[in-house]
Amino acid sequence: MLITFKTVFPELSDAEAEKLQAIASLKTLREGDVAVPQEYDMEEGRPRRTLFIVRRGEIEIFRARNGFLEHVASRYENEILGEEMLLEPEKVHHVSCRTIVESEVLVIRRIDIEALLQAEPDMARKIYRQLAMNAYQRLEGEDLIRSHTETDSLGDIEVPNHAYYGSQTERALRNFKITGLPISHFPVLLKSLALIKKAAARANADADNLLRKPNPSLDLTVGDAIIRACDEIIAGNQFLHSQFKVDVIQGGAGTSTNMNANEVIAKRARELLGYPRHYTAEKIVDPNDDVNMSQSTNDVYPTALRLTLALTYTDLTAAMETLIQAFYAKSEEFSHILKMGRTQLQDAVPMTLGQEFRAFGVTLEEDIDKLDRNAPLLGEVNLGGTAIGTGALASPEYPARVIAELNKLLHTDMKATHIELRQAADLVEATWDTGAFVLFSGIVKRVAVKLSKICNDLRLLNSGPLAGFGDIRLPHVQPGSSIMPGKVNPVIPEVVNQVAFQVIGNDLTVTIASEGGQLQLNAFEPIIAFNMFQSIEMMTRAMKTLAEHVGGITVTEKDRERLRLRVEQSPGLATFLIPRIGYKAAAAIVKEVISSGQTVKEVVLAQGIMDAAEWESFMHADNLTKPYRPKH
Numbered sequence: 001m002l003i004t005f006k007t008v009f010p011e012l013s014d015a016e017a018e019k020l021q022a023i024a025s026l027k028t029l030r031e032g033d034v035a036v037p038q039e040y041d042m043e044e045g046r047p048r049r050t051l052f053i054v055r056r057g058e059i060e061i062f063r064a065r066n067g068f069l070e071h072v073a074s075r076y077e078n079e080i081l082g083e084e085m086l087l088e089p090e091k092v093h094h095v096s097c098r099t100i101v102e103s104e105v106l107v108i109r110r111i112d113i114e115a116l117l118q119a120e121p122d123m124a125r126k127i128y129r130q131l132a133m134n135a136y137q138r139l140e141g142e143d144l145i146r147s148h149t150e151t152d153s154l155g156d157i158e159v160p161n162h163a164y165y166g167s168q169t170e171r172a173l174r175n176f177k178i179t180g181l182p183i184s185h186f187p188v189l190l191k192s193l194a195l196i197k198k199a200a201a202r203a204n205a206d207a208d209n210l211l212r213k214p215n216p217s218l219d220l221t222v223g224d225a226i227i228r229a230c231d232e233i234i235a236g237n238q239f240l241h242s243q244f245k246v247d248v249i250q251g252g253a254g255t256s257t258n259m260n261a262n263e264v265i266a267k268r269a270r271e272l273l274g275y276p277r278h279y280t281a282e283k284i285v286d287p288n289d290d291v292n293m294s295q296s297t298n299d300v301y302p303t304a305l306r307l308t309l310a311l312t313y314t315d316l317t318a319a320m321e322t323l324i325q326a327f328y329a330k331s332e333e334f335s336h337i338l339k340m341g342r343t344q345l346q347d348a349v350p351m352t353l354g355q356e357f358r359a360f361g362v363t364l365e366e367d368i369d370k371l372d373r374n375a376p377l378l379g380e381v382n383l384g385g386t387a388i389g390t391g392a393l394a395s396p397e398y399p400a401r402v403i404a405e406l407n408k409l410l411h412t413d414m415k416a417t418h419i420e421l422r423q424a425a426d427l428v429e430a431t432w433d434t435g436a437f438v439l440f441s442g443i444v445k446r447v448a449v450k451l452s453k454i455c456n457d458l459r460l461l462n463s464g465p466l467a468g469f470g471d472i473r474l475p476h477v478q479p480g481s482s483i484m485p486g487k488v489n490p491v492i493p494e495v496v497n498q499v500a501f502q503v504i505g506n507d508l509t510v511t512i513a514s515e516g517g518q519l520q521l522n523a524f525e526p527i528i529a530f531n532m533f534q535s536i537e538m539m540t541r542a543m544k545t546l547a548e549h550v551g552g553i554t555v556t557e558k559d560r561e562r563l564r565l566r567v568e569q570s571p572g573l574a575t576f577l578i579p580r581i582g583y584k585a586a587a588a589i590v591k592e593v594i595s596s597g598q599t600v601k602e603v604v605l606a607q608g609i610m611d612a613a614e615w616e617s618f619m620h621a622d623n624l625t626k627p628y629r630p631k632h
Contacts, residue, residue: 032100083131305532403422458493576623
């Protein structure tokens with residue numbers, strides 16, 4: 001112990017180090033202790049009450065951020081943990097600690113060291129100076145990440161000790177710095193990958209390498225450990241999710257994504273079997289031979305994409321339904337508000353504002369049906385076809401087994417009873433065919449086009465407040481100008497327009513990427529996946545945002561009067577006089593209205609075509625907005 005104190009605090013004399021040793025206790029901490037038992041106050045939300053000096057092992061510092069558990073740093077032999085208890089005694093910390101492997105630490109209580117340092121001011125200066133130097137070095141980036149060497153078919157590569165991924169993921173991180181978005185941005189994709197890996201482990205349950213029990217003290221097979229690791233990912237373990245780091249856009253037809261999953265699952269399975277995750281002394285759980293058994297990226301990755309779409313498109317349809325109901329509610333509210341319809345931005349014939357809003361809902365409702373009717377195409381998978389659809393390295397029974405297991409998991413664990421996976425009729429064709437993605441993306445684009453047109457209409461109807469249409473009033477959600485006081489812009493329809501533009505572009509990318517496939521594989525599925533996932537995610541959020549906004553649309557009593565007056569002033573109203581006076585005479589009235597500035601009502605009454613009572617009966621909303629032909 002004395003050597004440790006002299007190493008950590010090199011300025012201390014032997015006598016001073018002995019005094020420090022006298023107030024310290026030696027503790028052994030189990031692997032995986034979270035918050036390095038709570039009695040030591042090493043969890044977030046509390047000030048530090050103990051100082052740790054690591055004698056052996058590894059202690060990880062991590063924090064929760066945006067729903068993820070994020071690695072901050074690690075402390076190793078002869079390093080200090082919890083020095084903040086002296087430097088900032090009452091600071092509440094936002095990080096926690098856990099042991100990565102079994103670790104041995106020297107523990108000093110704050111109350112004891114404060115008493116000692118108060119009595120020994122010389123010693124206090126030396127210790128505070130060293131703590132300050134340590135903090136400065138870390139701020140300067142000298143607290144380097146520790147790593148270990150892993151070997152793959154290309155040779156050796158350094159991988160951070162704290163990582164759950166391995167060599168192939170590390171290579172992908174260095175090669176693909178494209179979007180800055182890791183695949184963990186799409187958590188349902190991670191769950192889909194884990195579901196497939198779990199189903200594969202079940203389908204291969206009787207294989208010798210999965211039946212191994214590497215740790216004699218645990219009655220746990222390799223297959224069981226793989227399944228448990230998959231369960232943690234499926235359950236949404238944010239720490240494991242944060243280890244899926246490869247960029248969403250990558251070369252290799254998704255190999256980096258598949259290997260990221262294989263490596264994380266393998267390393268977590270090693271921990272569950274009682275070994276450190278980067279244990280390399282002997283084979284415990286191998287990402288290729290064990291986790292990827294009977295699989296290839298070329299059947300796992302497209303199956304995961306289809307499964308992710310099948311699991312997430314229902315979020316889009318639910319958001320569509322919410323927006324549709326918002327439009328229908330406004331249709332009822334505005335059912336008796338008479339206004340002019342417009343074609344080519346010119347007056348047409350009267351309608352109710354309710355009819356206009358109902359049409360918005362109807363056009364979107366049609367596409368829920370189209371999405372639902374085409375979703376079964378996503379259930380046709382090539383799982384079991386391995387590399388090119390021939391089933392190389394998989395047993396003849398495996399394809400049927402793994403799909404059956406995956407369906408069980410979807411229906412029981414995920415409660416996704418709307419999904420029924422089935423083996424493609426021809427696995428060779430299914431390995432390169434991306435037609436289902438093109439079709440599904442096209443339907444999402446169709447929704448985007450309709451939604452954008454609706455937002456165009458909302459912006460026009462809201463235009464003004466004095467120099468525009470002014471048919472409706474959108475909710476005021478933020479000031480609209482840095483120079484024009486009081487200006488308010490239709491920012492919600494504008495942002496939804498932009499989402500639609502992005503989705504339309506995404507669909508073109510999906511189309512080109514699908515066409516770009518060659519021979520027995522399409523290498524461009526990552527860009528297909530990214531664009532489709534992004535489209536569904538953005539459209540879902542846009543629909544929810546717009547639905548809330550639509551609920552706040554209003555029409556004042558003054559607005560209603562103005563809309564009716566516009567109907568009476570509009571030359572378009574003369575259309576309804578055709579059955580009574582003929583097209584030519586009606587056209588003459590239009591010309592007079594335009595040239596004189598009179599209303600249609602004034603001209604009709606002046607020419608004796610109708611009297612006042614007839615006019616009021618004629619102007620009833622039911623006559624002007626439903627099938628109706630005035631008598632001659």
